[in-house]
Amino acid sequence: MSDTVSSMPGVTPHLTIGDGKAADAIDFYKAAFGATEQSRHLEEDGARIMHAHLTIHGGALMLNDHFPEMCGGAPAAVPAAVTLHLETDDADAAWSRALEAGATIRFPLDNQFWGQRYGQLTDPFGHVWSIGGPMTG
Template sequence: MTNEGDPARGPTTGVTPYLSVVGGKAAVDFYKRAFGAEEVFRNTADDGERLLHSRLLINGDWVMLSDHFSEMAHGDYVPPSAVTLHLEVDDADAWWKRAVEAGATVRFALADQFWGDRYGQLVDPFGHTWSVASKIKA
């Protein structure tokens, strides 16, 4: 793991993406199928449906998420901004295939790039953009 922490506490240093979604349980299920996420902590709201907080390990690092709570955020859900979550992986083709089969849509096709990566971008069903890359084998 590059971002220190342990499953009991979560990340303790660095910058950790914290995603706001509509449909937190479905998002966790998607990230498990698409990116091999391991959910190490879940706290569910009193309504039994929405997630107050979930901690995931994806590709050896932390991603946290929760459902959007309009009553706490003082307004409606705002779709994700122009942020891309980058996955540097051992086999971009395998990660790409798994994510697309899980329901991600292609934003920028996976291909060999001039800078030496096999690289592409996907959008998950919750509106977040992910890039997938691995070094091109020489």
């Protein structure tokens, strides 16, 4: 087993960010979710990110700029059926931090019938995130 596999067990989300905004996405994920940048690899001219590896609450997140020349010129498309979940001890604090960083509300944060404080946000790059944690009062 390689070091890469052992350092990222399970399934790791890998996001493609459109419009050359991967660097902006990294800044957003740092501000919104407390991400830590592990590595960043640029294309030869330094204009786009070929690969970046972040960690958020101990979990891996990979991302890159969209390279239309690698997919027949097709534009970047955000998957409509994917939600990235962030489990935290304080959903309200995580929620506020994400909104302050530029996320928008998709499904309001509230105590849910299944026993969790939960809501969904859309990041400035179109990706959907859910935040969950213990119920409050």
